[in-house]
Amino acid sequence: MNCSIITIGTELLIGQVLDTNSVWLGKSLADIGVQIVSKISVSDDRADLLKAFQRAEEDAELILITGGLGPTKDDITKQVLAEYFGVDLYFDEGQYERIKAFFQQLNRSITDAHRQQCYFPSNVELLENNMGTAAGMLFRHHNKRFISMPGVPYEMKYIMEHSVLPLLAQESEKSIVHKTILTAGVGETVLAKKIEDIEDQLPPHLSLAYLPGLGRVRVRISGASENEAALKKEIDDISDKIVDRFGHYVFGFDEDSLAKKVGRQLMDKGYMLGLAESCTGGSVAKLITSVPGSSKYFQGSVVSYSYDLKESLLQVQKDTLLNTGAVSEETVLEMVRGAIKLLNVDVAVSISGIAGPGGGTPDKPVGTVWLCVGDKDKQFTKKLSLSKDREKNVEYSSNAALNMLRLFLDEKLLDD
Numbered sequence: 320m321n322c323s324i325i326t327i328g329t330e331l332l333i334g335q336v337l338d339t340n341s342v343w344l345g346k347s348l349a350d351i352g353v354q355i356v357s358k359i360s361v362s363d364d365r366a367d368l369l370k371a372f373q374r375a376e377e378d379a380e381l382i383l384i385t386g387g388l389g390p391t392k393d394d395i396t397k398q399v400l401a402e403y404f405g406v407d408l409y410f411d412e413g414q415y416e417r418i419k420a421f422f423q424q425l426n427r428s429i430t431d432a433h434r435q436q437c438y439f440p441s442n443v444e445l446l447e448n449n450m451g452t453a454a455g456m457l458f459r460h461h462n463k464r465f466i467s468m469p470g471v472p473y474e475m476k477y478i479m480e481h482s483v484l485p486l487l488a489q490e491s492e493k494s495i496v497h498k499t500i501l502t503a504g505v506g507e508t509v510l511a512k513k514i515e516d517i518e519d520q521l522p523p524h525l526s527l528a529y530l531p532g533l534g535r536v537r538v539r540i541s542g543a544s545e546n547e548a549a550l551k552k553e554i555d556d557i558s559d560k561i562v563d564r565f566g567h568y569v570f571g572f573d574e575d576s577l578a579k580k581v582g583r584q585l586m587d588k589g590y591m592l593g594l595a596e597s598c599t600g601g602s603v604a605k606l607i608t609s610v611p612g613s614s615k616y617f618q619g620s621v622v623s624y625s626y627d628l629k630e631s632l633l634q635v636q637k638d639t640l641l642n643t644g645a646v647s648e649e650t651v652l653e654m655v656r657g658a659i660k661l662l663n664v665d666v667a668v669s670i671s672g673i674a675g676p677g678g679g680t681p682d683k684p685v686g687t688v689w690l691c692v693g694d695k696d697k698q699f700t701k702k703l704s705l706s707k708d709r710e711k712n713v714e715y716s717s718n719a720a721l722n723m724l725r726l727f728l729d730e731k732l733l734d735d
Contacts, residue, residue, distance in 0.1 A: 633657030
């Protein structure tokens with residue numbers, strides 16, 4: 320089965336809101352073997368919506384629509400769908416009672432605008448939404464299916480998980496299996512070269528995809544078969560071969576993360592971690608603390624953005640800052656040693672750099688970042704030469720710092 324996704328909302332087109340719905344839908348549909356053939360983002364405009372519905376119907380058997388189902392006047396999706404299908408709107412008393420009960424639980428009064436949400440195209444099959452007031456809608460038209468859902472991500476996900484995905488999964492003749500190998504500290508071209516022969520020998524029902532990120536690359540193995548158990552074993556066997564080739568670049572699988580990985584390592588060793596961040600402004604600490612239970616191995620972080628705090632909190636020598644600057648190997652070494660003492664931890668990571676877009680010099684251009692990881696006995700440093708994009712530099716540096724910590728805890732070489 321193939322699918323076209325339509326996301327509705329002028330706010331998506333002008334960059335006010337990030338379209339996370341399409342990303343989530345694409346992954347969820349791929350997991351059950353539904354192929355996305357097109358994605359259309361469209362404004363809250365009648366003519367544009369009609370064109371989008373027509374194009375999507377030409378492209379695919381299944382059309383998923385998100386957005387435009389709210390109680391305000393710019394939410395016109397239902398009216399335009401009724402026009403597209405050539406049907407009238409009707410008032411659904413059951414939905415009205417549901418919304419009234421929903422607002423009573425919140426001790427709020429229902430408005431006329433919410434009453435308008437209870438009008439639906441007459442050819443609709445309603446899909447339950449227990450997370451909000453806008454019901455999902457299923458339409459059958461010209462042997463195609465249109466499914467319209469709210470644009471609010473958690474409401475859309477509820478309808479997909481409780482109604483749409485189970486329906487589509489039942490219709491699939493083949494099982495779809497994915498396994499993703501997570502790597503860090505290496506580029507996709509290097510990885511591809513390492514497994515070139517394995518990839519060339521893959522059977523037709525299996526495929527490989529390289530999904531690069533900032534400092535990380537995901538390598539996904541996918542397959543389809545009527546025999547799910549045999550397919551899983553086949554993919555696991557190929558995964559084992561690939562992992563053996565990739566070596567210490569691999570840090571996990573599927574939904575794992577560098578932060579989860581280093582958390583497990585710290586727990587296994589009984590270590591407490593401390594951080595000393597400058598240019599990343601606490602980004603590494605945020606990644607670490609995003610993992611439930613991180614208080615068992617994370618003591619805290621010092622965001623020492625200024626020279627003064629580097630000196631007073633982390634005991635970086637004034638001469639070091641004057642002679643080598645804040646962005647230097649010498650400074651990050653002293654930051655790690657200072658963090659270990661200040662925070663009373665077993666291991667620490669430090670970062671200092673020029674994130675950009677300004678502040679660079681000829682000998683230290685924008686994107687120059689120094690990292691250090693170590694304990695009281697030994698420390699390792701690394702210099703990064705990144706881009707002029709501030710956000711990308713912060714994200715890349717944060718991932719690189721976690722990867723250095725991972726390798727340090729595994730007692731792997733850090734100078735690849």
